[in-house]
Amino acid sequence: MIVKSAEFICSNTQVSKLPAPVMPEYAFIGRSNVGKSSLINMLVSKKGLAKTSQTPGKTQLINHFLINENWYLVDLPGYGYARISKSKKEDWDKFIRAYLDKRESLQCVMVLVDSRLEPQKIDLQFCNWLGEKGLSFVIIFTKADKQSAIKTDQNVAKFKKGLLATFEEMPPYFITSAENQTGRDEVLGFIDEINKG
Ligand code: GTP
Ligand code: MG
Numbered sequence: 001m002i003v004k005s006a007e008f009i010c011s012n013t014q015v016s017k018l019p020a021p022v023m024p025e026y027a028f029i030g031r032s033n034v035g036k037s038s039l040i041n042m043l044v045s046k047k048g049l050a051k052t053s054q055t056p057g058k059t060q061l062i063n064h065f066l067i068n069e070n071w072y073l074v075d076l077p078g079y080g081y082a083r084i085s086k087s088k089k090e091d092w093d094k095f096i097r098a099y100l101d102k103r104e105s106l107q108c109v110m111v112l113v114d115s116r117l118e119p120q121k122i123d124l125q126f127c128n129w130l131g132e133k134g135l136s137f138v139i140i141f142t143k144a145d146k147q148s149a150i151k152t153d154q155n156v157a158k159f160k161k162g163l164l165a166t167f168e169e170m171p172p173y174f175i176t177s178a179e180n181q182t183g184r185d186e187v188l189g190f191i192d193e194i195n196k197g
Helices: 036-044 086-102 121-133 149-163 184-196
Strands: 006-012 025-030 062-067 071-075 106-114 137-142 173-175
Touching (some): 025 086, 036 062, 036 071, 106 184, 121 149, 149 173
Parallel strands (some): 025 071
Antiparallel strands (some): 006 062
């Protein structure tokens, strides 16, 4: 897919105020600081479209970006950020889960997982929740430039094993780096296939 245009549409905290669900939509989610906003910028080749930061907790709203005037990319706040209050965490949880569960135009949830880490319980639990809700998802391993390909493959294999404890098969997955564009064509190709129906 060639990305001809990418524009910011709106930020929201209320599911009722989201853009009309008339175009296919893909939501990027994962632990705080995993690289969601950076990956979005890499996919659309526009640095600074989605706000990134070294400090976790940067993205706090549901952000809609319109791509090629016919599909939405959605940047979400990260989960598992330790330094926020319990009540804020619960608010996050309610609001994001309501969005994911109710959004009829959502085609696929893109779950980002840090390729440098051993499987994290919070990521596996989140995938299990998506499975319970019957939502389609894929795994996007991020920051692959930060270590050897062997190390990445080892962590991918461990994550697969973790998922296969509850799922019959591994969903599609992608190894990516926002730094050197690894996985860009694959992720965009996957989205293109779904959009074409
Ligand atoms: P929150 O919005 O806080 O949940 O974070 P996020 O998941 O959107 O992460 P963000 O894209 O802001 O990136 C967090 C940090 O990781 C930033 O310092 C990025 O520069 C860095 N980063 C993200 N992706 C990559 C990558 O592929 N390679 C490298 N080396 N650094 C990355
Ligand atoms: Mg972000």
